[in-house]
Amino acid sequence: MSDTLADTYSRRGQLPGQDIVRAWESDSQDTLSRAINTNFNSPSTANRFNGLGASLVEQFAKNGAGISQSVLYASADRADSAGEIKTDQTLLHSKADNLVSLSIKTASGKTVTFSLSSQKDGLGVQANVEGGALSADELKAVGQLGSAFQAAVDGLTAVPPKLDLGNLTQFDSKVLASVDLNTTLKTLNGPDLKLAFHADSQSRTTRMSSLSGELNLSVDLKNASILGNAQQQAKALKSYLAQFDRAQERGSAKAELMTQFKDAFSALNSNYPQGASLPEALTRNPTDQGLLTGLADFKASIKQAVDSSNPMRPSEVDSFAYDVSQKTRVGGKSALDRSVIQDQQSSLSASFHKGLKGGKAPELSGDPNSQNYLYIQVEDKASSSANIGYKDGLLTNASVSQTASQNTHTQQYVMGKLVDETNVPKEAAVQRDYLVLLEYAAKESKKSKDALEESTLKDALPNMQASVLLQNDPSALVR
Template identity: 35%
Template sequence: MTPISAGLRIAPAYTAVQPTPAVVSTAAKPLAPIASSTVSLGQSPREEDTSTYSSRGVITVPLRYALEHDSQTKLSTKLLVGVQSSAIGSRLHGLGAALLNELVANGGQSFTQSVFAFAEGSQPSAEALKLQGNNLRQHPANAVNLSLTTASGTSIALTLASNEQGLAVSAEVQGGQLTSDELNGLASLADSFQAAITGLSEEPPRLQLGKLATLDPALFSSLQMRTKLDTANGEPLSFDLKLDDSTRKLSLQGPAGNVQLNLDTRDSSLLGKSAQRQAAISNYLSQFDAAQSRGKGDKNLVSLLKDAFVQLNSADDIGRPSTGRIPLLAAKDTVLLSGLADFSASISQTSQQPNSLRPTEMDHFDYQVSQSTKASGASPANRSVQQDQQAQLTAAYHTSLYPQESLANALLSQNYRYHQISDQSSSSTRLSYDNNVLVQASATQQASQNERVRTYANGALQSDLSTPRSVSESRNLLGLLTDLFERERISLRDRGLSILEAQLQSQRSQWQLQSDPAQLRQQPAQQ
């Protein structure tokens, strides 16, 4: 039978035995903890603890586990299972969903819970466990925090904290009582919250935001998720997601580098129809892939940017009120636009020095891309809309001089090429109206690439070549759009059917962002 003491549950001893770690002097604590099943904690058991020897002669100690509050909920079970693992993904497995579901189950009342390992023979008190749980939540080695504000102003803060000693969670609700609709809304986020935690704790990390990126504005006005986790090699990975009525921001920083994405969501009238947005997303994803291929960037970092771009833009499938800037007053104003919210994004890969004989030859990958839109005019009938898209890539990498030779051997023998990439691209579109009559429609695309390659044989410079390419195209699209608008008018009059979007699909390559000069040369002639 499981013993109960002072409002806490002492779980039965775990069947695995643990190696006793080396003695490390630490400050006195109310509870002298010992690590979970596969984590070494710098502290020895007390003399009265029961010890045995393994087959290798190492002193081992059976472990027991104590909950801060006596409970048999699914959350407590997840804590007891998770604390027995060393990998952070296993420790947090199911905890995020269980925490949200327990908050919903208890009607939105605040609570805390924690679990700690202790050596057979020691007896923690309820007061000691509460103190240690609070300390872990305030000073975690690994942590996940989720904060939400409801449309009515109530704030919700969820915390998952972990270190070698144990696991702790908390749910805090302030500023009001959660309604049944808000509780149901929280319940619907549980699986997505857990998927986000699971994805970030994988190696390499993945981005799985789900419904966290598509909050219902009728229920929630803002969300922030902050995560700090140790990766498999012990280096930290930090993640920050923030959503409100004016912005969607995401940043991820880890051993491989940094990924940033910031969407300006103040003006929903910038947004096009679903097909237009999907075409723009597809084109941007192609540009990201092209940059990775040309600059030999980290595929996992680029995948994270692609996932972030798709998932944060998916929130625009939900109708949202327009606020802030001068609105684009007519739906047809968006025909030369991407149909997406304005944004800025970047990848900055951790630099490397693979060649010790030439330390200035750094391998790196830095990519930035952005979109900005301006609407102006003295009156709605006399308005102008301009959208600018631009991208920049700077990168450098080494390759072996001989295909059959590994790069490590090539650098050892100093038979290699050092590539330096410097690319820029942009696209600018403009529409202007005079007394509601379209008088200007234009697009300018530009792409320039330069690659410098230095070739070394047995350490001696053999060649230093630069290959620049640049193309710029300007198009007057007034005749094209005037014709398309007339076809649209006739179709709506005669058949009640809109054909504008279908006609635009085959034309968008004339104003979308394109980083490859060769692709610009292949653009279709103006129709």
């Protein structure tokens, strides 16, 4: 290279000041900065965020001071320009391709927000506080959520993504008022993965959208009087998760999306806040507990992204939409005169293609030779309603009504021609009255607790609890 060219270009063939360098926001050499430096070498978001969430929370919890650190690839000239590089750093923290933020509000009204940001040319973290310095107790409570934050980040950046949110609900509600997790993650193909999670002493919500579909779940914790004991809640949760599996199989839903739905449902319906007071209208006696699920009221839905997989019949879409809910109404002014109605419901609407022998979906194309398949549409509904009533302290109503219906419409195509079409409906309804059983239980319990335990009621009461749980299979109702 001539002297003139050497003066004009660097060894990399670039103009002076255009060499790419790593520009750091802070010259700190702490543990967090070293982790950022190591992780920046990885192209994957999962590896870049590895350990950063926990490390960020841990460092903040030591003294409550704000934190802002980042590293960017920039030209030497831009790195030396304080104004320009500051603009890039601000954009990285707020507009990066991949953003995860954890916002924690204390009971005293302060808010601390932790954020992780990553894009091709940058990686950053921040911890900001609003409303004043945190107390020692608040710092301790915030610090205890570091591992939960990291677990959530690790799950969301995994392939396929997982919803590991359960530990974010485990915080001291006397010190912390709420926890919010918000995420935007860029994907290689299709829309970004977006998640919004919220938890406080009154409610919990999770919303997620991705290439696979959408999830929307909410739990109402205000009516703490309907909550059962840990054993009852575990039984109800297990029953619901089994129903979700059956819905997935019946509607041929994508396993990845249903797993995320189940994980979110489990997280929101576990570790309920403790110490809630009971209204006078409802007590936790065996009757009230036995005819309720033990879970908090909720709404949950899953909707798979619609796919038109048959070019010869675009209207034959592959779809899956399922929603499920529980709503409880408590009436009356006292324990002597009260009523409780708990309604559960679910609905499934799905359509999908299968091979003629019931195997996996065929590879459909414009070639008639590929058009050998079954196109199946299902429409299911289920409900369960428990009714409890007291008048002047006496039990007057204790019943459960349940319904379930399934409709299966199947079209069979051979060489692109419809050769068979069937429609199979199933439905069932049952009503169970437990008034006599519970009156007898009340009499036995008055004699002694031992008498109740030794009687046949020991098995009858758990069976009654099981009969309350929603059942989406008509054949199971008539057994």
